[in-house]
Amino acid sequence: MPELPEVETIVRGLRPALTGRRILSLEVRRPGSVRHGLAPDALVRTLPGRTILAVRRRAKLAVLDLDGGLHLVFHLKMTGRLHLPGPEEAPDKHTHLTFTFEQDRNRSQDRLFFRDARTFGYCAALDDAALGVTAMDVASQAAWPFWRSLGPEPLETSPEILAARLEGRRGRIKALLLDQTVLAGVGNIYADEALFRARIHPAAPADALSREQREELMRQVQAVLQQGIDCCGASIRDYVNAHGDAGAFQACFQAYGRGGQPCVACGQPLRKITVAGRASVHCPACQPLP
DNA sequence: GTGGCCCTGTGA
DNA sequence: TCACAGGGCCAC
Numbered sequence: 001m002p003e004l005p006e007v008e009t010i011v012r013g014l015r016p017a018l019t020g021r022r023i024l025s026l027e028v029r030r031p032g033s034v035r036h037g038l039a040p041d042a043l044v045r046t047l048p049g050r051t052i053l054a055v056r057r058r059a060k061l062a063v064l065d066l067d068g069g070l071h072l073v074f075h076l077k078m079t080g081r082l083h084l085p086g087p088e089e090a091p092d093k094h095t096h097l098t099f100t101f102e103q104d105r106n107r108s109q110d111r112l113f114f115r116d117a118r119t120f121g122y123c124a125a126l127d128d129a130a131l132g133v134t135a136m137d138v139a140s141q142a143a144w145p146f147w148r149s150l151g152p153e154p155l156e157t158s159p160e161i162l163a164a165r166l167e168g169r170r171g172r173i174k175a176l177l178l179d180q181t182v183l184a185g186v187g188n189i190y191a192d193e194a195l196f197r198a199r200i201h202p203a204a205p206a207d208a209l210s211r212e213q214r215e216e217l218m219r220q221v222q223a224v225l226q227q228g229i230d231c232c233g234a235s236i237r238d239y240v241n242a243h244g245d246a247g248a249f250q251a252c253f254q255a256y257g258r259g260g261q262p263c264v265a266c267g268q269p270l271r272k273i274t275v276a277g278r279a280s281v282h283c284p285a286c287q288p289l290p
Numbered sequence: 291g292t293g294g295c296c297c298t299g300t301g302a
Numbered sequence: 303t304c305a306c307a308g309g310g311c312c313a314c
Contacts, residue, residue, distance in 0.1 A: 060309080078308055079298080094298095118297045120309070146310080171291070180310085188308070236307095277293065278308070 002076045004154070004185030005228030006239050006247065007057050010082055013242030015055040017084055017109050018064065021101040023047045030096035033116065036124035036144060037073075043125045046070070047099075059150050059184035069128040073147075074114065080121030084109040084242050097123055150184040154221055157183070162221070163214035166206045173209065174202035175276035177221070186221060188278050189234055189256045194221040196255035201287045202280040203273070208290040227252060255281045 002010065026047045034040040047066075054065040062082060064072040074082060085091075087108070091098055097114035104110070114123060129142035154162060165182050166173070176182050177191040186194070195202050198217040200209065209217070233239060233247030236257065240246055254264050259272030263283040272281050 075309085077310080116297095117299065118308095120297065175291085178309085276291095279306090 002080070002233070002239055003060055003187035003190055003228070004057075004225055005190070005231075005249065006233035006241075007060050007062055007076065007185075008229050009233040009241050009247060010076075011055055011057045011062050014062070014082060014084070014112070017107055017242070018052050018055050018101075018112065020052065021104065021107075022049065022051050023066075024100045024102050026100075027098045028096070029091065029098070030119070032119065033096035033114065033122055034125070035122040036126065036146075037130065038125040046125075058147075059153070059180060060187070063131075071126050071128075071131050073124045073126060073131070075121050075124075076116070077118070077120035077122075079118045080114065080116040081240065082242055083113050083115060083240070083244060085111050085113050089113075149181045151180060151182050152184065154183045154185055154218070155225055159215050159218035159222065162218040163211065166209070166214050169206040171206055172202065172275055173200060173204045173206045173217070174278070174280055176206050177217075178276060178278065183221070185225070188280075189236075189253075190221065190224050190228060191278075192256040192281055193224040193254060196282060196287065197224065199286050201289045202275045202282050204290050255283070257281065 026044050028034060028040045028044060031040040034043055038046065050066045050068060050070065052064050053067055056063050060075065062074040066072065091113060094115045094117045095113050096116060099112040101110045126144055130144040131147055132143045151165065162183055166176055169176055174191055174195060177186050194217060197220040200213060200217055228234060228249045231247055231249035231252065232241060234249035235246035236250050255270060258270050259281045260269055262268065263270055263286060266283065266285050268283060268285045270281050271284050272279060274280065
């Protein structure tokens with residue numbers, strides 16, 4: 001569930017608590033939650049003594065940059081959480097990784113929990129080459145394929161350039177918005193919201209849209225992502241930030257999860273269909289098929 | 291391009 | 303009790 005705005009909110013919450021901290025230890029309570037990079041036992045051996053240099057986001061991934069050219073990449077998928085527990089808080093059955101930091105007189109939290117009820121999420125420990133820190137790394141075979149395949153950041157790319165990535169694509173527009181190689185960070189919520197605001201049917205073939213429509217769609221993608229960040233994310237079901245607080249963007253939903261309810265623009269009931277295997281809510285009147 | 295799979299908590 | 307939620311991956 002955490003999409004770009006939710007991961008951005010989590011990262012912003014973690015940054016002041018974690019930047020500059022030295023790792024004391026890692027406890028791996030569920031080895032399957034460590035994937036793609038170093039094996040769990042190697043990670044447990046190599047982490048103590050390393051310092052967190054930066055906390056950042058790429059697409060829907062949260063990244064801790066460590067000294068020595070190591071990076072911890074977290075994919076939260078649907079139910080993953082990165083959370084700073086209180087001093088008395090014990091790991092529960094869904095807490096798969098617990099990081100402990102050296103005490104810091106200025107900062108009260110000295111642990112980080114990775115929790116994930118549905119275990120789709122993971123932590124990957126990868127080196128500079130795997131993340132393509134230099135241009136040479138990007139071209140090298142050592143690059144982590146998933147990372148290398150990620151498209152541009154939608155909030156750091158112009159709508160025109162984003163729209164140009166749809167050119168000549170025959171797929172349904174919603175499937176392309178969800179395709180992380182086209183643009184990185186949009187999930188089901190923000191795809192439905194952007195399509196509604198751009199008045200484009202989710203099942204419209206991308207090549208049936210005009211250039212103006214594609215650019216307007218990308219402007220709306222940027223607008224809903226920015227609004228999501230400004231609201232500290234959308235909380236439905238599981239999502240909370242690093243401190244356990246809910247977001248507020250769910251109150252701004254105009255399409256997502258509103259099937260059967262009246263369209264905020266025209267009052268007609270919104271329709272729920274399946275596109276690209278995902279529940280998709282749209283207004284048949286405002287978002288006609290081209 | 292589509293659909294099944296992974297997995298478990300939630301709500302009808 | 304069971305359908306449903308869905309990101310990424312894989313086989314079709």
